[in-house]
Amino acid sequence: MKASSDATISSSDRDQEAPLLELVGVTKAFPAVLANDDVSLRIQPGEIRAILGENGAGKSTLVKIIYGVLVPDAGEIRWRGEKVAIRNPAHARALGIGMVFQHFSLFETLTVAENISLATAQSPAELEPAIVEFGDRFGLPVEPRALVHSLSVGERQRVEIIRCLLQDPRLIIMDEPTSVLPPSGIPPLFETIRKLTEQGRAVLFISHKLEEIRSLCHQATVMRGGKVIASVDPAKETNESLAHLMIGRDIPHPEREAATPAENAAMAVRGLTYTPPDPFGTILRDISLSLHPGEIVGIAGVSGNGQRELAAVLSGETMLPSSRRDQVVIDGNACGDIDSGKRRSLGLAFVPEERNGRGAVPEMDLTKNALLTAHSFGLTKRGFIQRPAARAFAERCIAEMDVRCGGWDAEARSLSGGNLQKYIIGREIRLQPQILIASQPTWGVDVGAAAAIRQQLVDLRDGGVAILVISEELEELLEIADRLHVLFRGHLSPSIERARANTTLIGDFMTGGFLAADQAPGTASL
Numbered sequence: 069m070k071a072s073s074d075a076t077i078s079s080s081d082r083d084q085e086a087p088l089l090e091l092v093g094v095t096k097a098f099p100a101v102l103a104n105d106d107v108s109l110r111i112q113p114g115e116i117r118a119i120l121g122e123n124g125a126g127k128s129t130l131v132k133i134i135y136g137v138l139v140p141d142a143g144e145i146r147w148r149g150e151k152v153a154i155r156n157p158a159h160a161r162a163l164g165i166g167m168v169f170q171h172f173s174l175f176e177t178l179t180v181a182e183n184i185s186l187a188t189a190q191s192p193a194e195l196e197p198a199i200v201e202f203g204d205r206f207g208l209p210v211e212p213r214a215l216v217h218s219l220s221v222g223e224r225q226r227v228e229i230i231r232c233l234l235q236d237p238r239l240i241i242m243d244e245p246t247s248v249l250p251p252s253g254i255p256p257l258f259e260t261i262r263k264l265t266e267q268g269r270a271v272l273f274i275s276h277k278l279e280e281i282r283s284l285c286h287q288a289t290v291m292r293g294g295k296v297i298a299s300v301d302p303a304k305e306t307n308e309s310l311a312h313l314m315i316g317r318d319i320p321h322p323e324r325e326a327a328t329p330a331e332n333a334a335m336a337v338r339g340l341t342y343t344p345p346d347p348f349g350t351i352l353r354d355i356s357l358s359l360h361p362g363e364i365v366g367i368a369g370v371s372g373n374g375q376r377e378l379a380a381v382l383s384g385e386t387m388l389p390s391s392r393r394d395q396v397v398i399d400g401n402a403c404g405d406i407d408s409g410k411r412r413s414l415g416l417a418f419v420p421e422e423r424n425g426r427g428a429v430p431e432m433d434l435t436k437n438a439l440l441t442a443h444s445f446g447l448t449k450r451g452f453i454q455r456p457a458a459r460a461f462a463e464r465c466i467a468e469m470d471v472r473c474g475g476w477d478a479e480a481r482s483l484s485g486g487n488l489q490k491y492i493i494g495r496e497i498r499l500q501p502q503i504l505i506a507s508q509p510t511w512g513v514d515v516g517a518a519a520a521i522r523q524q525l526v527d528l529r530d531g532g533v534a535i536l537v538i539s540e541e542l543e544e545l546l547e548i549a550d551r552l553h554v555l556f557r558g559h560l561s562p563s564i565e566r567a568r569a570n571t572t573l574i575g576d577f578m579t580g581g582f583l584a585a586d587q588a589p590g591t592a593s594l
Contacts, residue, residue, distance in 0.1 A: 086149050088113045088270050089134065089165075089239055094143035096129050098482065100474030103129040104140070105294040111239065116261060116271045118281045118302060121291035122315050122514040123486025124472035127274055130291075131241050134272070135167045136160040161187065166237030168228045168245050176217035180210055184231045195234070202230045207256050209372075214348035220376040220421070240264065241272045244512055246280060258284050276514050278307040290314060315516040322523045325530070327550040329360035334503050334534035335382070335416075336397040342381055342388070350374040352381070355560045357553060359503065364525060364535040366549030367560075368542055368574055374558040375538050376421070379507045382536070383418040384408030398503065412441065415502030419493055419509055421538075423485065427492040430481035434473065435462040437480050438495055445499060461498065469494035470520070486513040493521055497528065504528060507538040522548050542574060556580045 087110040096104040104126045111117050119127050132138040134145070136154040145152055147163055154160050157167075174183050181192035181199060188195065196212040203209045208226040216224060229245055242261075246254050261271055261284065273285055281288055282302045290298040290313045298313050311319045340355040352374050359365050369375060380386040381396065381404075388395060388404035396404035398414045408418070420426040428437045438461050439447055447458040462476040469490040473483050480488055493509060506525070510518040526548055529535055539545050545552055552569050554561040554577035561582040564573065576582075 087111060087146070088115075088148060090144075090146040090149075091130075091134075092144040092146070094130070094133060094140045094145070096133060096138060096140050098474075100478070101472075102294050104133070107143070107291075107294075107296055109289050109296065109299070111270050111272060113238075113268045113270055114265045115287065116265055116273055116285045118273045118275065118285040118288040119291060120278075120281065120288050120310060120314050123484045123490070123512075123517055125291040125314070125514075126294040127291060128243070128484055129294075131167065131243065131272065131274065134160070134239075135165060135241060161235060161237070164238035165241070166232040166235050166239070167241040167243070168225070168232045169243055172224045172228060174216045174224060174227060177215065179213050179215055180219075180227050181212040183216060183227060184234060187231055188234055198234060199230055202233060206230075206233075206260055211348050215346070218346040218348050220371050223372045225371075237269070239270045239272065241274075243274045244276070245273075246275065246277060254280070276512070276518070278302075278310050278515065281310070282307070292316065311515050314514065317516070319515050319519055321519060322526045322548055324526045324548070327363045327529065329363035329534075329550070330532070332360070332400075333358040333397075334361050334399060335359040335536075337382070338395050338397065340381065340395045342377060342386070344377050344386075350377055351558045352377055353558045355558075357560060357563070359534045359536050361502070361532045361534045362529060363550045364529050364537060364548055365563075366545035366552040367536065367538045367555055368545050368552055368578065369540070369555035370578055371540055373555045375507065375555055377558075378555065379418075379421070379505065379538055382505055383416070383420075384411040412499075413444075417441070417496040417499050417501035417504045419496050419504070419506040421507040421511065423488050423492055424481070428480040428488060431479060433477045433479050434466065434491060435459050435476045437491070438462045438465065442495060442499060461495075465491055465494035465498060468498075470517070486517055489513050490517055490521065493524070497524060501533060503534045503536075505536045505538070508540065509537060510539075510541060510544060518544070542571060545569075546571075554578055554582065556583070559583060 089111045091107055091109050094104055094107045107130060119130065121127050129138060133140050136156045136159050145154060152163065179192065181195045184195050184199065185192045199210065199212040203226070208229055210223055210226045210230065232240060246257065265271060275281055282305065285302050288300050288302040289296055290300065292314065302310065308318065336358045338356055340352055342352040350373060355378065357365065367375065381388065384407050387407060390405045393405040394402040398411060398416060401414065403411060403414065424430050435458050438458055439453065442461055447454055447461055459476050465471065466473060466476065471487050471491045473487060483491065489512065496504065510521050513521065522544065525535055525537065537545065537549060546569060550566050552564045552574065554574060556578060557580065561577045
């Protein structure tokens with residue numbers, strides 16, 4: 069990043085300066101939804117401003133307008149006091165606006181360095197040292213030569229952050245930037261953000277983590293139903309008051325009793341060792357775990373430590389050789405070498421971490437997306453789609469999960485990320501599984517929806533379902549899991565009972581503290 073000659077900006081200077089960006093009466097409508105309704109806001113140089121709102125409140129539409137992805141139907145955008153029509157993201161970057169996307173804008177068949185080079189004047193080879201240096205400085209490690217399709221969701225978001233910072237923007241839009249970081253990685257990122265704003269840059273910060281907004285942001289603009297309903301100083305608010313502004317009610321917390329798991333495991337993993345074909349993937353090393361009906365087992369860890377590979381092996385997306393088929397057992401059946409469809413016939417349901425392209429097909433409507441996994445649930449007959457049944461299934465998912473959309477015929481890509489996540493989880497729950505594997509179940513979901521999803525998982529557990537939750541949200545796991553493991557460089561920690569779990573212990577395990585000092589790289593202490 070280029071050094072800035074701007075003087076440090078104080079709070080009083082920031083308030084008196086002309087706005088860096090100003091929106092006046094911005095309106096944007098889509099079929100069946102008014103996404104932004106007469107939105108006005110100002111962002112000063114040196115300001116960190118949050119945009120808060122539940123899924124579907126209009127946040128994503130607004131920042132896409134600012135970044136040139138969408139064109140407003142009405143209203144004005146003023147950049148440094150001048151009216152502008154931001155034609156596209158390249159125009160936004162030329163003005164000095166950068167964005168870190170929650171849903172990634174990366175080419176999967178290119179390397180990390182090649183992707184970043186498309187947005188800069190440097191070649192991939194020239195960028196590689198800078199990518200490594202930025203990763204080390206900001207706690208965002210990523211291999212410059214790795215192909216993007218081989219990266220986890222968390223690693224892809226790191227690429228987005230590094231790419232944005234390397235462009236030296238004046239306004240940085242960050243959409244859920246901390247969702248991939250361990251607790252220890254958040255303070256360094258916040259310190260970087262504060263240093264950037266001291267040089268006159270501004271940050272537009274979108275996050276569902278209210279504690280982060282209260283500690284970092286100078287102002288918070290609250291949106292509901294496409295409108296701006298409040299602008300507050302988050303430091304003077306509580307998590308509860310901010311949440312109430314966002315969703316219009318208090319946040320419910322999951323109601324749960326102590327687990328009473330069944331004696332026999334619904335799923336067991338026995339000494340699983342797996343080397344992915346991707347040279348930049350994470351090797352799974354001698355992993356053993358059990359999952360019983362009537363319990364939620366959580367797996368914590370920093371993104372890129374084997375979560376993606378483990379989920380693929382358990383779901384059947386990755387199949388083991390027949391000689392090692394007994395390393396994954398479902399209901400007493402060795403099934404390590406059978407595909408995901410056959411595992412679903414044994415009662416397994418799966419929520420992948422990537423909702424676009426894996427959990428759902430963006431170009432297909434919600435009814436067709438229901439057919440992806442629920443086709444055998446009365447939605448087809450003799451090879452023909454039963455359209456009324458499929459439509460009714462989609463409508464029940466929409467209603468039961470409070471999915472904000474245009475209806476059963478809405479395309480998946482028209483939904484906000486959180487609403488699409490709710491639909492996918494609702495679809496898998498309606499399959500009445502015996503085993504549910506959910507990877508990052510509340511990623512990008514607002515506080516109210518996240519609480520509802522967690523309650524659904526607890527209710528499933530109480531109904532006798534065996535649930536595995538892979539999540540980088542430590543607070544989430546501590547709230548709903550009955551037992552926890554930590555994944556570190558392909559090693560799985562011993563099981564931690566909920567009563568013994570705390571952030572200190574799990575944070576230590578996240579850096580390999582459960583491994584013996586003299587342990588060989590290929591083994592784990594279990």
